[in-house]
Amino acid sequence: MTPRKKVVGQLIDLVRLNGLEHKRPAELSGGQRQRVALARAVAVRPRVLLLDEPLAALDAKLKETLRDELADLLRQLSITAIHVTHDQHEALAIADRLAVMHAGNIMQVGRGEDLYRRPEHPFVAEFLGRVNRLERDEQARQNGIIQLGDLAMPCPAALKNSARLLVRPEDIELGAVADGWATAEVAHRSFLGERIQLRLNLAHQPPLMAEVSNQCAFRTGDRIGLRIHPDRLLNSEGAV
Numbered sequence: 001m002t003p004r005k006k007v008v009g010q011l012i013d014l015v016r017l018n019g020l021e022h023k024r025p026a027e028l029s030g031g032q033r034q035r036v037a038l039a040r041a042v043a044v045r046p047r048v049l050l051l052d053e054p055l056a057a058l059d060a061k062l063k064e065t066l067r068d069e070l071a072d073l074l075r076q077l078s079i080t081a082i083h084v085t086h087d088q089h090e091a092l093a094i095a096d097r098l099a100v101m102h103a104g105n106i107m108q109v110g111r112g113e114d115l116y117r118r119p120e121h122p123f124v125a126e127f128l129g130r131v132n133r134l135e136r137d138e139q140a141r142q143n144g145i146i147q148l149g150d151l152a153m154p155c156p157a158a159l160k161n162s163a164r165l166l167v168r169p170e171d172i173e174l175g176a177v178a179d180g181w182a183t184a185e186v187a188h189r190s191f192l193g194e195r196i197q198l199r200l201n202l203a204h205q206p207p208l209m210a211e212v213s214n215q216c217a218f219r220t221g222d223r224i225g226l227r228i229h230p231d232r233l234l235n236s237e238g239a240v
Contacts, residue, residue: 008043011039011042011043012039015035015036015038015039015069015073016035016069017032017035017036017039020032030057030058030062031058031062031065031066034054034055034058034066035066035069037054038054038070038073042073042074042077042079045077045079046079047079047080048079048080048081048082049074049079049080049081049082050081050082050084051070051081051082051083051084052084053084053085053086054070054083055067055070055085055087055090056085056087063087063090067090067093067094068093070094071093071094083095088127088128088129091112092112092113092116092128095112096111097109097110097111098110098111098112098115100115100123100124100127100128102123102127107120107121107123107124108120108121108124112128115128116128116129119234122166122234122235122236125166125234125236126166129168130168130169130209130211131166131167131168131169131234132166132167132168132169132172132206132208132209133164133165133166133206133236134146134148134164134165134166134167134205134233135163135164135204135205135206136155136162136163136164136165137163140155141155141160141161141162141163144157144160146165146233147203147204147205148182148202148204148205148226148227148228149182149183149184149202149203149204149205149226150182150183150203151180151181151182151183151227153182153227153228153230154230155230155233156230156231156233158235159233159235162235162236164236165233165234165235165236166233166234166235166236167208167228167232167233167234168232168234169197169208169209169210169211170210170211170212171228171229171232172200172208172210172226172227172228173226173227173228173229174198174210174212174216174218174224174225174226175224175225175227176224176225177223177224177225178225180227181225181226181227182202182225182226182227183202183223183224183225183226184200184201184202184208184223184224184225184226185200185201185202185221185222185223185224186198186199186200186218186219186220186221186222186223186224187199187200187201187207187220188220189218189219189220191214192214193214194214195211195212195213195214196211196212196213196214196216197209197210197211198210198211198212198216198218200224200226202226208226210226
């Protein structure tokens with residue numbers, strides 16, 4: 001076997017195209033063509049590989065499969081890749097180190113988990129996943145509280161001057177109405193397969209979106225308890 005054929009065989013194994021070596025491009029699926037393109041790109045073992053929206057044209061399920069395969073391939077070959085994407089889930093799943101850009105400026109660089117949990121700019125918080133906005137009027141700021149319906153929740157000292165805070169849907173805890181919990185009404189319920197999304201109405205705040213387990217029994221019209229751990233609050237006005 002010639003060195004060239006050996007390399008081609010290795011790449012076919014890596015991108016999982018065994019048995020398709022003699023197929024023409026028109027006979028391949030979209031995902032298979034994308035694998036061929038990746039194999040061609042890494043064949044010369046580049047020191048740095050630039051990927052510009054490589055999975056953009058694929059459907060959601062295929063994109064998820066190829067996303068994981070791409071990450072594994074690059075690590076197996078020890079190739080540094082600069083991966084440009086507008087898909088937040090794709091970026092979080094693939095990147096060892098993530099840079100969020102806005103209007104040509106880098107807003108924050110770091111591990112995806114750190115950027116998600118400790119954003120240094122409101123754009124980063126809102127770009128990487130969904131967020132709810134919690135409004136605070138002048139009186140609430142003076143009293144050091146966050147008004148959640150009938151509950152006056154103490155505001156963390158580091159955020160006491162903020163007129164608006166952010167909280168992610170999965171960080172809203174729901175339960176039965178009880179002391180120490182705000183009271184909210186379920187305005188809308190969406191079953192999304194692996195999770196349930198609830199839109200909640202409560203006094204003194206815009207509607208909040210909560211994401212909970214798909215076993216959640218709350219229905220539209222239910223009055224429920226709501227609380228938020230102070231550690232889960234994000235600043236909307238600058239570095240946290």
